[in-house]
Amino acid sequence: MIRLKWHTHSLKQLVLLAFFLAAIPLAILIFQSGNALVDQSERGRSLAREMLQSSQQTEELRILAEDITRAARQFEIVKRSELLDRLELQLESFRTLLKQLNLPESLAASALELGTLLNNISQQAQNVTSPHFTPDDLDQLITLTQNLIREIGRSFNYRLTELEQQVKTEQLRTALQATALMLVSMILILFFSARINRPVQQLIQHIRALGEGERNRYPRLSGPVELVQVNEQLNWLAERLIALEEDKARFLRHISHELKTPLTTLREGADILSEELAGPLTKNQSEIVNLLRQNSITLQELIEQLLDYNRLQQPHRLQIETIVLKSLLDRIITPFQLQIDQKKLKLELELNNIHGWNTDAHMLQRIVANLISNAVHYSDQGGTICISACQKGSVLELEVANTGPQIPETDIPQLFEPFYQGKNRRRGPLKGSGIGLSIASQASTALGAKLKVSRNSDGWVAFSLFLPSLEH
16 A cells, blocks of 8 residues: 655645644633633622522511510510520620621612611610600511511622623623634635635546546645645546557558558459359359448448548647538448348438538548448337438538437437447447447537437437538
């Protein structure tokens, strides 16, 4: 396994750095939110403890105020000394409890007033000659105590409201901070995504260009070192493909020419035998000679297709001229006449008074010849081949149709691929090469035309060529 060295701009480091930097704002958010939550929780618990303790103390304070009032009034009735002693203890307990209350400054005046009232009651109880309690002081003690308890409750309610407001403020601050930090994280993520995605998209374009036949060397990528290395490997692959394509073209060119030499001799020999120049032939011998002629013609077609395919792979310049459509079709059909007669095919031409058209004659001949060859080989015995043409504006629609088996729908997307063999097989002693329709498609592209399957139903298969008129 190849191990890539750690590099400042390596893909591995870039991904790790992206995750690390994107996680920092989130970590800050979690830390600060946690601290804020802990602080608010502690404030809430502290306030709850104070409220509970204050509630207990104020309840005890209320009870003591009632006990003091009751003890004073009982003394007024029974005049017993132990009641005064108990009253003194209660007054002292009231003072102590009042001091223990953690009162805010706003309640200091109420506490001072209540303390003064307690002193008055205590002085009245300590009157040696005649202890006597003023009823108004006793009633005021109850009233001031209740008022103090209510003020303490209001104070806690105010503090609780204030705490709730602080919680809302903290929530808003946290939300704003979270939005800002998430925005920072998003910017970091987008930045590093673009940093990684840009060279990846360039590599995708490079790969697509290779698939479409472009062999230009792409410039060096500016990105992670691993992707730079992939780009270099693709450039190396493009160079290798160029070399392989040159080897293939050279091989096809040489082998085709090498095959044509003995094939010409075979055809000449078959023609001599067919014309009985070497002597009369029996019926069986005549059939064998015709079979040799037919297969030599088919073999020559295959060789011509290979040469055409090889030529179309090379840069070429169109030779625009005005062609006579009827003459061109007659010239193309002539080599197929023997096969048409053998299969007893009916040939129909419908040119709709179209005569001349501006295009490259050799390119158009390649297209139509391959379409007619396809129609002849795949048509039914005794079937029909119909070649029709009509003009639509500046476009000539040329259709080659034949009766025969329909093309499977799964084959249609790949019909024009080189060397593709569909599910339907040619009818005859020789199998097709699978490049006829590919040659027609490439030649159509060179002419700026469009070739497609226009009919594939009701026992008919048709290919239509939409050919624009070219300028000289």
